[in-house]
Amino acid sequence: MLEIEIDGKKAQVPDGSTVMDAAQQMGVYIPHFCYHKKLSIAANCRMCLVQVEKAPKPLPACATPVTNGMKVFTHSDLAVQAQKGVMEFLLINHPLDCPICDQGGECQLQDMSVGYGGMKSRYQEEKRVVFHKDVGPLISMEEMSRCIHCTRCVRFGQEVAGIMELGMANRNMHSEITTFVGRSVDSELSGNMIDLCPVGALTSKPFRYTARSWELQRRRSVSPHDSLGANLIVQVKHDQVMRVLPKENEAVNECWISDKERFAYQALNSDQRLTKPMVKQGGEWREVPWNVALDYVAHGLKDISREFGGDALAALAAPSSTLEELYLLQKLMQGLGCGNVDHRPRQQDFTSDGKRVGTPWLGMRLAELNNLDAALVVGSFLRKDHPLIAQRLRQAVRKGGAALSLIDLSADDQLVPLHARLTVAPSQLAQTLAAVVKAAAQQKGVELPAGLENVQVCEQAKAMAQSLIEGEKKAVFLGNAAQQSAAATQLHALGLQLAQITGATFGFLGEAANSVGAQLAWALPTGANARQMFEQPRQGYVLMGVEPEFDCANPQQALAALAQAKMVVLFSAFKHEPALAYADVLLPMAPFTETSGTFVNTEGRIQSFAGVVRPAGDARPAWKILRVLGNVLDLEGFGYNTSEEVRDQVLGGASEFATGLDNGLNGVTLQLPQAGQGMERIADVPIHFADPMARRAPALQRTRDAAAPAARMAAATLAQLGLQAGDLVRVRQGQGGAELAAALDEGVPAGCVRVAAAHASTAALGEMFGAISVERA
Amino acid sequence: MAILGAINPVLMAGLDGDNSWQLKDYVARGGYEMLKKILAENIPQEQVIAEVKASVLRGRGGAGFPTGLKWSFMPRSFPGDKYVVCNTDEGEPGTFKDRDLIRYNPHAVIEGMAIAAYAMGATRGYNYIHGEVWEMYKRFEAALDEARAAGFIGQNILGSGFSFELFAHHGYGAYICGEETALLESIEGKKGQPRFKPPFPASFGLYGKPTTINNTETFASIPFILKMGGESFLNLGKPNNGGTKLFSVSGHVNRPGNYEIPMGTPFSELLQMCGGMRGGRKLKAVIPGGSSSPVLPGDVMMDCTMDYDSISKAGSMLGSGAVIVMDESTCMVKSLERLSFFYYEESCGQCTPCREGTNWLYKVVHRIENGLGRPDDLDLLSSVTTNIMGRTICALGDAASMPVQSFIKHFRDEFAHHIEHKTCLVPKDVQWAGSGFHKVAS
């Protein structure tokens, strides 16, 4: 510890602290622009100059290490004069266009010029003009003359996002922040640069000129977009969501959110919102009052149940539904004598059902990710599936020198140096993980688990095993694609084996916002699971928040089953074109901003939230719709007054973290799948197609990540098929097909074609990781 | 000619025009003897450093920091690579000595670097050469090839077990890349921008490894110091100002060029060696140590001797030893305008006071020069320089400010005249008469 005195106050601070660290610890404010606690020290703005005893010149607090007994003065003449001098320099070339600046009211430069700026400018020369740049749909760089060259945006790219989308070109006062020629700024974390920019140089393009910051109310919420559960500030004006910002929570999202979380709100205000209950009669859609709609649904479901038995019904909910919604949905179905309830539309392999010891989860706290020494992630499109988990792992590698290895299906750039990587066909995932298990067993000299005798071990597998053995804190994770794979249970068992041999922690990178919560809410089949309910078509379906043609493992099969059903009830926030064909009733449900509810994130953290705006039109929170339905059906136990009552009943009083989290598996024997034959499909779920809101957010849909799917293949595969990049091809699975452009992607394993899921152009296809044929169209 | 004049030359002694740069010539002059001796006799590293300390060699790159002391900052027992880096970026206006060193005596630099590497336990070296003197870069590469072939650099030098790889690296003509940490960034392939210090290069230098950076002339002096002994080198000059030094004299003298003279030689003598003032005109002012050092009036300068202490006492700096001589035909406002333009242009733009301040200074001086000065401009200029100085990441901010302060301090009447009368105090015809360029042009 070091002793320091700032403005007469004494304190002890840890070794290695800077004067800025010490000041923050002591609650002393030192003005600053370039300093940011999550970024490296640049010391370029010079706003934080302070006086240090015995130093002839003022020193930058952010970059000056504390020495024992140091005395610092932040308000002495020398310090204040220096700060005012810097402030003047920052303002001389600034356009001073605050009245038309979106940053107005929340601008650090504006705030600080009140404290340190002069009343009038001594600068009478021509001001600098910096040309605007078009950097894509998310970030507006229209007024770059406002930039103060703090390089926060540049450092964010280099250090946090892992990709340098912005840099500072030129020198002297012609320095300007810009992209590489012609590139856009829309990697999955880019929007954070808007928050980091202390001035109005980088602003939100969708939000631009729609409101002044002081007109907005700040409401807390939780992200429904992935399993991290980022904490959000939703900003509201006149009962409308205008903007979404991160709410800092070091344990969860730190101070970041993904672009999807930031911009998906656009969908909430779109004209695609479903705002009235609708019923299809005689092929005609009619808007009806709620009581009519619910009577219709209640009767319909009850009739099917009475006539064909509860097994003729099925309910499928999105894993991003709230805990309360999921619980009440399964309760309603149980009340109708139906156990065919699931929340895992993309899953194919359900053999672990009934064999899991507890609720699958990350296996550790999110914050622990940063301190890992070694990690192996299996079957994940890591950056796009889990932008902020990827970010934490990136920090583990960057700052802690962790060894991160991947077994994946496409060698996408994860923007982090990898220790080892094996990119394989979907049918090879289990074999490949088995090779690592075998290598680990051999290196540790422990008995080889039965069933792995014939597995081939390669160098990369050895390197993975070694890093997991050597590290002190280490983990093995299964990503979305692993959980969606046909070998999900085998991968689960292998992961546990590997963890056991190496002493690593085993966990799941949860697929969706409430993957953990759904298990706790018993949204699990006692009858047919998400696959079986379409494999063996039912008479009646209740769909909540899912869009089967985008969200199901085999959309072809799901749509066929829905088409033949007597009754399909869809709870949806959006009027959904394809649903007009297969559904019979559309119930306008409130999205997360319009309902209270609870998500349990992948680390088991329970996060409840309240609605931030009133539901649009006649939309209603789904938990209330289900409650009324329960009552209309005269079912027991639907007398809840609040969503909190539902939650407390499900979670039994657990408050911060859920109980019963356990990745253990009982009674599964290792039985590696045979190698696949013929061409295999690799289907990623592109980040901005992954949920109904993102699909309808115009800005997100204009990013590079939202480009229409192509048939992506390695050069060898293209050659083998006699194709060239750009050729139009017809891909086929089962009855369905799609016409796509062939594209060269050396990251795709040989013999595979990558065709994204969750897009209208590929909705007629079958299984995400199934056999597929490709021919010239 | 390698050098236009000299008194007791050391660095440039025995050089015969452009033909004596090769290895055989250098060896004939006694070159590489010290390297051989040190390696053969396994002279302790401390002893080499002690000898350099005894010579009171001060860094020739501008700051005049004692070289021996700098070398002793390098961590002794560091696991892994350490670097020595030679700074031949030489972008300071007025300075043109290092390029002649590289051109006429490159092996002295190579030997000096090899000895430095030995003394500090460095295994790799780079010479960063100004990008606009391409022939010098090629010359140095040629010398490196010779030295490598002869086994003076590379693996297991002369069978001693000591290895030192040395490479040349050329810049692209940014002045800021001469600042030692910007230079390191540039070698690393990044934009040449100074780093905040601490940490200093001795602990976190090239690629994050301990690094010592010295000027070309500093390194070139090393073999000679060791050969004659630190004390003898010191005695060539005067106490605290050891040895001889190269001075690049430019401006209104009859024979501008490089001169090697002992530290402490009177300026008047140097001026004489340069053939005196051009056209017999009166000496008006001298910038004694490169464009970043404060200007001194001619009469003050005539009382100075050419060494760190004397020039510093007079209120300026010996800097890199670039002596810019101005005669009475010079308009000081025009001169300052040109200097200020240079610093405005060359600021790397990283830190606020320098980026904004150099631009402000230039624009105001430019306005004054063009008859648009205002009465309070001089106070404004002085206030802006105060706000820059001592508040920037690197010394360029100070370098840009000192000319402004000193020009106004010593030649205030010329600035006042410009502001009040919208024209030069020095009549235009006098200026033209003094301008070689104008004569050619008209």
Ligand SMILES: Cc1cc2nc3c(=O)[nH]c(=O)nc-3n(C[C@H](O)[C@H](O)[C@H](O)COP(=O)(O)O)c2cc1C
């Ligand atoms: C803006 C700026 C430019 C500089 N340019 C040079 C240069 O061209 N050559 C040089 O040797 N030193 C230059 N320096 C000084 C170097 O930073 C460094 O002090 C020097 O190379 C150290 O060598 P020395 O101790 O042998 O003098 C420059 C410094 C600044 C601030």
Ligand code: SF4
């Ligand atoms: S754009 Fe914003 S964040 Fe980036 S350097 Fe300029 S002021 Fe800083």
Ligand code: SF4
């Ligand atoms: S003082 Fe000037 S040149 Fe030096 S770092 Fe700052 S902006 Fe760059």
Ligand code: FES
């Ligand atoms: S905050 Fe310290 S220099 Fe910018």
